[in-house]
Amino acid sequence: MATYSSKSGKFHPLSHVGPICALQSLKTLDDVVLAGEGPVLKAYNVRSGQLIAEKRVFPRNKIHGIKVYENTEPKLVAIFGGRSLSVISFDDIKLPGNPVRKEYGVEDWIFAVEFSCDGSKLYILTAHNVVITVDVSGMTLIDTRNCGWKSILYSGCIRSLKDGRVLICCGTVMDGILVWDLNESKLIYNLKGHEGSIFDVELSESGEYLVSCSDDRSIKVWDLAKGSLLATGWGHGARIWGLDFFDFGDQDEPSFKVLSSSEDCTARVWKYIKGSSELVQEKLLVCHTGRSIWSQCVNDKLKLGFTGGADGKLKIHDLNEESRSGYKNSSWSISKIAGQTNTIFAKGEAIKGYYDFAQGLVTLSSEGKFFVWKDGFTKWEYLFEDKRFTSYSIVTGFEGKRIVVVRNKEGNILMVKFDEQCRQVNSNEIQITDCSKVGNMLTSSTDDRLFILTESLNPTDPLVLQEVDEQTLEVKRTDLLPKPQGEKVSISAVLYDRDTDYLVVGSRFATILLYDLQGEPTLSAYYKNLVKGDTVSGLALASAKKETREIFFYLTMKDCRYYIINIDEDRKMQIVEDNQLQRGFLEGLLFDGNGDFLLYGFKSDVFYIWNETRQFEVARIICGGPHRQWSFHHSIEDGILRYRFIFTRASDLQLIQNGTRDFKEFINSGLHGREVRSMCVMNGKDEAKLLVSGGEDTTVKLSELKSDGSIELLWTQRQHGSGLQSVHPVNDEFVMSSSAREELFLWKVSQEPRSCLCLYRTIKPSSSHPDLRVMDFDTIEIKEQGKAVGFVVATVYSDSHIRIWYFNYEEKSFKMLINGQYKTCCILLTRFLVLRGKLYLMIASTNGHLSVFDVNSDLSRYFKLDGNSLTVLSDKFEVSELDNLIVDQQIHQSSIKALDLRYILDSEIVVVTGGDDNALILTRLIDDGSTISITPISFAPDAAASTITCVNILDQDKVFVASVDQKVRTWDISRYDLKLIDDQYTTVADTGCATVADFGEKGKMVVIGGAGASTCKL
Amino acid sequence: MGKSSKDKRDLYYRRAKEEGWRARSAFKLLQLNEQFDLFSGVTRVVDLCAAPGSWSQVLSKEIFTKDHSPDARIVAVDLQPMSPIDHVTTLQADITHPKTLERIMEIFGGKKADFVCSDGAPDVTGLHDLDEYIQAQLILSALQLATCVLKEGGSFVAKIFRGRDIDLLYSQLGYLFDKVICAKPRASRSSSLESFIVCIGYRPRAGWKPELRPDLSTEEFFQDMGIGRARLHSDLAVDDEERKVAPFIACGDLNSIDSDATY
């Protein structure tokens, strides 16, 4: 058997995003939270989100637990992971230099540690229910104890109680929770009640309560004095991994809360009240993506919860929103409003419409009574009554101007302007005359121009556009905007842009209208069915150019899609970003204080605000659903998003307003929450690089890859239906991704208004229930006078099929050119080859063979090779059969998982392959003019201890190799002979893909993907 | 493990149904046998983590031929109950529990086994290093049983997941067996980390007598054997554990059904 030893590598690790497996907040230092990110301990400031300090603690193991010893201030930090342990002085975390002084080890996996009350001893609970006591000052073993029950554990907790007892709690693999006393080494309880493995147990500080969770998805509260079950809570949709106590009530009202976090990527707040047998779920926090939250902690003083996900995100939760300054939660019934305003409501009279103008809310009743809810939404005032404005009136306003606009079905429009104290300062009434029967009315308020757009119920009538003077509330001008002839239109959203003087009108029937307001307003263009769905629900400006009259805007569709749309100088509409969100109904979009892109809408009975950039839920308000009156007002104050959601329930008005926040919502935006399967690097704006990654979580993500190695998430595309197989660039503008269900997607990358990704085209599957995985693909570009006009792509499938297609950017269609089958085994990789000016296709399969097909005779009918690209000779495309297998050579024992090649001459290629068989093989492919031969020339049979998944030839001398044994290695291939140069450990588990980014002068960087992503300088 | 819709369309799944095997795992053992001739001369077998029992079915067919030895025995152990298989004694037990060995020894009447196999795998959590650790503990338990019940020169086969510390296990097995090979049958997917260690030629450690004491954990059992497992030191020093790469052998005809392919 081959042996190898670890050598220090020449890879310089830069950055890592991956599962956060440990979190700890401090009692004596509020603003700091400690996180274990891989083997690195990080300290963050909770208010600013800044990284205060970081320290590499273990050479290999990930940090799975952090415990701090504090008296008046934090003194010592115990860190553990696997069998490794370290204890450092808290102040040393800030000292420069890596790694931590010393790594200690015990003989078994550590589940919990706890300091003794005086900090002189450390208790360590290992996986076979043995507690090791260590003297902290000398880091020496004192003793090991057990309670006689040495079964395997899945979780544990140790508590040093003030009365001198040390309690050990263990979650076993089969149903029971063991509680024993360390000093007596005696079992106290074996708590039964759960089913399955116990994934977390926590003891309250006083030792009075124990909380546990198990495979049965329930959370149980136990009385430790009696050893009895007190309460059970249900709610999580998958296994629960973490629990924490917080918010203990006082003696008179014994109660506490529990924070839980789960495999279902949600965290929940539960309340226990003494005497109740139910642990009640109070709050649902949708905060992570992929699968699993792996760590959590609570700062009980600040009432903040922290969760660390498999997605690499560190999320901070407000566990006491009600206490924040500015928070409001109030409910007003009709009788309460009547009472305060001294008015009498008729039987059945209800509030029918309202408009929030920031300082107040104007409401209109079904009998024409106008009220204003003012003084920070604490007091109601009756304004006046106007019986003309009853049930069928529209209540809206001009945003930011404190002007309310009300219109009845007769076409009377009443405008009322308020001052900051909610006093009426002006009003005006106008009439719509150019409309036979008024339908929908929309308003637009942009800087100094206010518009009212009215649609008639008669579909052939033009739209009526009225411009209103902000001061006088008089109509400055009225224009009739014709609708496109013969097209169904029903207006739903409007956007006016000052620079281009365009009025963009969104409508039902997937229609967008563009009106030119320069001079005499005209219908400039209209776009139908270029967006998917029915109703446009929101529009917002992204950017506009005055000279070229080019505009970029955001658009949301009610059926949960959003777009970034460009209308160019020729009035041609192009989609620059498109995506879907499976979240009920999407009502609109906004940007928060960080510039993050937020979406809001309704899903079943909840109103949500979703941060689409960072992938977490900002707010969730149970309101009963979208089929009732509601108002959503938002603004940015001191960089924080402040929102107010008002809705009608039964006949009551409910208001929820969030308070201020002096802490960050998240630290680290993270990446995929499941394994990264394939990645590639593309050029971004200016000198920037973009990372396109495809995950097992079915998403394709676009991130910025900075020269310091950090990865910043920009977009998450949710268009694939299954886990990704391959992601490769076509050129700097287009990238393709493939997955199961025969999905091969072509994406266009744009840099305006910001780097984004939109789905350009997909290949139509060959059957109605497509099952096949598109394992890999390769492209050759087609150019005309140096400009890219299309490409030829070869795709390989899990049923041994091979297809070659032609794609043209203008025509936007894939045409099949060649179709065939290799054998019956799954093909894993493919590459086009050009040898002696002829085209070939090479494939690598699960049978360990490298095979080459001659595709030249078929393709040369349509294309001519011109350097590295093709030019079109004839477009009379027909499908031909793939029938020219010229070489089929076994190289590996089984599946070839990674491949890269380099041209030595135009007749000779060197191929490096990595297999499932641990082997790395260097092969020479030679075209001698009459035959092509594949000859393996150098074997490294035990090049890794597990499957090799990444092979990237760096230059003529070196190849980068990564494997599932979490090793990254560089091999020398200069003399056609594989020689190991470097090897190094990577914290990225399930190491599955790698890509190289060339920053020119700043050097080259490799990005390694798997359960997380790491960047290293080469 | 677990039937996903992916598994149901799998050709091995269909073939197992056609040929009467209780699970597609049968083909894994058959392909391992093709390569290593594991069953020749074998009459007494312990099949650990055996449910639903396809490996026991394979073993039963192999061993209980017309002129089988009167001493032949197959004991199948699993946490879950198993429906009866001809010539197989099923035991519903936890292989990590010390009492389980006693019960197996009773069935064998004190005689040793020729072959011990374990196809066990726990439910993965998704936290890779924890899952690797738990799988390793299960293998260690199976190995613990094997060292007590296996005859000298006997063979041991266990399911492994090839992760970052698998080479620690290969090294430790090297102390107990003449040959340690990592074998992957064609019936195992290339997208899966699953593989099997085939350990041939059991050589009990000199001076060590196998006994299962209920007060010793599996970890403690192996401490005394000196196979290179990490120890607890008074100064908490980290042991530099030996690592070895076991040779890899792909088993099964390359023309047989590809478990990665869609048919």
Ligand SMILES: C[S@@+](CC[C@H](N)C(=O)[O-])C[C@H]1O[C@@H](n2cnc3c(N)ncnc32)[C@H](O)[C@@H]1O
């Ligand atoms: C993949 S199945 C084995 C399939 C089996 N070899 C066959 O051919 O049908 C894995 C089995 O391991 C079992 N298992 C896991 N942990 C165990 C333990 N500690 N003791 C006994 N069986 C266990 C499970 O109950 C499960 O039935």
